[in-house]
Amino acid sequence: VGVDRWVLHVDLDEFLAAVEVLRHPELAGRPVVVGGRGDPSERAVVSTASYQAREFGVGSGMPLRTAARKLEGHDAVFLPVEKPLYEAASEQVMSTLREFGAVLEVIGWDEAFLGAVTPDPQGLAGRIAARVLEVTRLHCSVGIGANKLQAKTATGFGKPAGVFTITPDTWFDVMGDRSTEALWGIGSRTARKLADLGIGTVRELAAYDEAELAARFGPAIGPWLGQRGKGLDRNPVVGDPWIAKSRSREMTYQQNLESWDRIRHELAELARLVATDVADDGRLIGRVGVKVRWVPFTTEFRVRKLPVPTLDPQELADAALRVLDVFPERPEERRKVRLLGVRAEFE
DNA sequence: TCTGGGGTCCTAGGACCC
DNA sequence: TCTGGGGTCCTAGGACCC
Numbered sequence: 001v002g003v004d005r006w007v008l009h010v011d012l013d014e015f016l017a018a019v020e021v022l023r024h025p026e027l028a029g030r031p032v033v034v035g036g037r038g039d040p041s042e043r044a045v046v047s048t049a050s051y052q053a054r055e056f057g058v059g060s061g062m063p064l065r066t067a068a069r070k071l072e073g074h075d076a077v078f079l080p081v082e083k084p085l086y087e088a089a090s091e092q093v094m095s096t097l098r099e100f101g102a103v104l105e106v107i108g109w110d111e112a113f114l115g116a117v118t119p120d121p122q123g124l125a126g127r128i129a130a131r132v133l134e135v136t137r138l139h140c141s142v143g144i145g146a147n148k149l150q151a152k153t154a155t156g157f158g159k160p161a162g163v164f165t166i167t168p169d170t171w172f173d174v175m176g177d178r179s180t181e182a183l184w185g186i187g188s189r190t191a192r193k194l195a196d197l198g199i200g201t202v203r204e205l206a207a208y209d210e211a212e213l214a215a216r217f218g219p220a221i222g223p224w225l226g227q228r229g230k231g232l233d234r235n236p237v238v239g240d241p242w243i244a245k246s247r248s249r250e251m252t253y254q255q256n257l258e259s260w261d262r263i264r265h266e267l268a269e270l271a272r273l274v275a276t277d278v279a280d281d282g283r284l285i286g287r288v289g290v291k292v293r294w295v296p297f298t299t300e301f302r303v304r305k306l307p308v309p310t311l312d313p314q315e316l317a318d319a320a321l322r323v324l325d326v327f328p329e330r331p332e333e334r335r336k337v338r339l340l341g342v343r344a345e346f347e
Numbered sequence: 348t349c350t351g352g353g354g355t356c357c358t359a360g361g362a363c364c365c
Numbered sequence: 366t367c368t369g370g371g372g373t374c375c376t377a378g379g380a381c382c383c
């Protein structure tokens with residue numbers, strides 16, 4: 001009785017671009033695009049665009065080439081992704097969030113959930129944003145809800161640098177008329193399948209029979225979709241440190257790979273990189289996966305269990321090459337390759 | 348628009364065994 | 366001729382997220 005349990009979702013505003021502007025203050029006010037190696041002529045996409053860049057229609061996931069075209073004549077800056085820099089900034093943000101003593105679940109460089117018990121979640125949100133700004137000089141938005149879905153959804157309405165609350169009482173007022181694709185966890189594919197059933201809006205999804213959804217989408221995903229529509233989410237905020245189940249490296253080549261020897265060489269190189277990545281972890285690798293993206297853009301993935309789990313770079317490279325051999329179509333058979341990837345799955 | 352890199356989870360089907 | 370039911374392991378592929 002009377003326990004005010006809330007979920008807060010904290011999301012940094014234009015995170016990568018904001019971090020870059022902090023160390024390059026002269027860039028403030030200009031459209032800033034962070035992506036790839038910072039060369040808009042290369043095969044790469046936008047990781048983060050500053051709000052000034054977004055005004056010209058540039059956003060995450062867009063090819064850098066396209067972004068450059070949209071920003072032509074607007075004094076834009078393209079910067080490379082500097083992973084260690086953002087990791088350091090992220091750690092600073094997360095340790096600031098930890099000061100508040102709530103359960104903290106980190107879900108990305110620039111995002112986290114807090115499970116809080118408080119009669120005044122808005123007050124807490126304001127204090128969090130102020131403290132994050134004070135310590136890191138970065139702005140964030142905070143969403144408040146009765147569960148993760150509501151909180152995460154609310155953040156979008158708070159941006160930039162604001163606080164927004166969604167409760168079970170206001171869920172349908174805020175979300176009811178929106179497309180199902182606006183829901184966290186429903187992408188374009190599922191939204192289209194739902195539309196085929198006559199389900200266009202969140203309200204329509206909420207009203208749909210869950211057994212029917214289970215028949216269409218499977219026993220787990222079907223009912224889960226129905227719950228999403230109703231704004232329900234049973235997943236708790238989990239404070240345990242995240243432990244990766246796999247580690248991978250992949251590379252899109254600026255020039256397509258054509259020779260079989262070159263492909264094998266590059267794949268072995270990626271495998272050794274993965275081995276280096278996991279060397280300190282200590283856990284053995286039980287399965288190895290290989291990803292090939294053919295020209296123009298079809299992607300295939302094969303994975304094989306290792307007869308004997310290993311940590312050895314050369315064994316991993318050999319295993320990756322054996323997986324490459326099971327691809328039904330060999331690269332030497334006329335198809336060019338634009339991307340290779342190696343994934344190691346822990347035992 | 349010519350489409351990155353690093354992850355997670357679910358589903359379905361085949362193989363195999365009892 | 367027409368053929369069980371259940372369990373487990375393995376892999377392919379889809380979908381989504383940051």
